[in-house]
Amino acid sequence: MDKKQELLALKQKLESRGDTPFVNSPKDIVFGDGNPNTELMFIGEAAGYWETVERKPFVGPAGKLLVKTLKETLGLDRDQVYISNIVKARPPNNRDPQPDEIEAFRPYLDKEIEIIQPKIIATLGRFSMAKFIPDVSISRVHGQPRFFEFSTINDKLTNYKPIIFPMYHPAAALRSGTVLNDFIQDFNKLKTLLSQKYETPITVVETLQKPAQTTLF
Ligand code: URA
Numbered sequence: 673m674d675k676k677q678e679l680l681a682l683k684q685k686l687e688s689r690g691d692t693p694f695v696n697s698p699k700d701i702v703f704g705d706g707n708p709n710t711e712l713m714f715i716g717e718a719a720g721y722w723e724t725v726e727r728k729p730f731v732g733p734a735g736k737l738l739v740k741t742l743k744e745t746l747g748l749d750r751d752q753v754y755i756s757n758i759v760k761a762r763p764p765n766n767r768d769p770q771p772d773e774i775e776a777f778r779p780y781l782d783k784e785i786e787i788i789q790p791k792i793i794a795t796l797g798r799f800s801m802a803k804f805i806p807d808v809s810i811s812r813v814h815g816q817p818r819f820f821e822f823s824t825i826n827d828k829l830t831n832y833k834p835i836i837f838p839m840y841h842p843a844a845a846l847r848s849g850t851v852l853n854d855f856i857q858d859f860n861k862l863k864t865l866l867s868q869k870y871e872t873p874i875t876v877v878e879t880l881q882k883p884a885q886t887t888l889f
Contacts, residue, residue: 704756
C-alpha cells in the first residue's frame with residue numbers, strides 16, 4: 673500500500689467506528705487532506721461549519737487565510753502540503769474540544785503522522801501545540817521550532833524526530849493585526865526551516881515529559 677492508500681484505509685476505519693464524539697454519520701468526519709509525500713504538515717484544532725460542508729479541513733475564512741499565506745510566503749499550494757486537525761469533526765457551536773474528545777481522535781492523528789512522517793509539523797493554535805509542547809503559552813513559543821521525539825507517542829518510530837513549529841491559529845490572526853503580523857513572520861521562518869537540511873544525529877530533542885528549552889531560532 674502506498675501512503676495515499678494507507679490514509680484512505682485509515683479514514684475508512686474512522687468512518688466505520690460510529691462512536692467518536694460529534695459524529696452522527698460518517699459524513700460528519702473531516703479527515704486530513706493534501707499530499708502525503710510532503711515535508712510539511714499542518715495540524716489545526718477541529719472542523720468548523722464550512723469544513724463539514726466540504727468535508728475538507730481549513731476551507732472557511734481561517735483556511736482561506738492559511739492557504740493565501742502559504743502561497744504568498746512559501747509559494748506552495750494547499751495540495752503540496754498536508755493539512756489535518758486534532759479533532760476530525762465539528763464540536764457544537766465550535767466550542768473548545770475536551771480532553772476525552774481529543775483523546776478519541778488521537779490514534780487517528782498519530783497514525784496519520786506515522787504514515788506521512790513529515791520533516792516539519794506546524795501546529796496551528798494551542799490545542800495542536802499542546803500535543804507536542806504542553807504547558808506553554810503560544811504567545812511565548814510561536815515561531816520557535818524544536819525537535820520532537822516521536823517515539824514518546826509511538827514506539828514503532830524510534831528514529832523519527834520531526835521539527836515541531838508552533839504557530840498561531842489563522843482564526844486568531846483574522847481577529848488581531850498584531851497576531852496576523854506574527855503569523856506571517858512565522859511563515860517566513862518556516863520558509864528558512866524548509867530550505868535547511870538537518871542531518872542525523874539530531875541532538876535537540878523535545879519530549880512529552882520534559883519540554884526542552886532549546887530552539888533552532
Ligand atoms: N479551524 C481548524 O482548526 N480546523 C479547520 O479545519 C478549520 C478551522
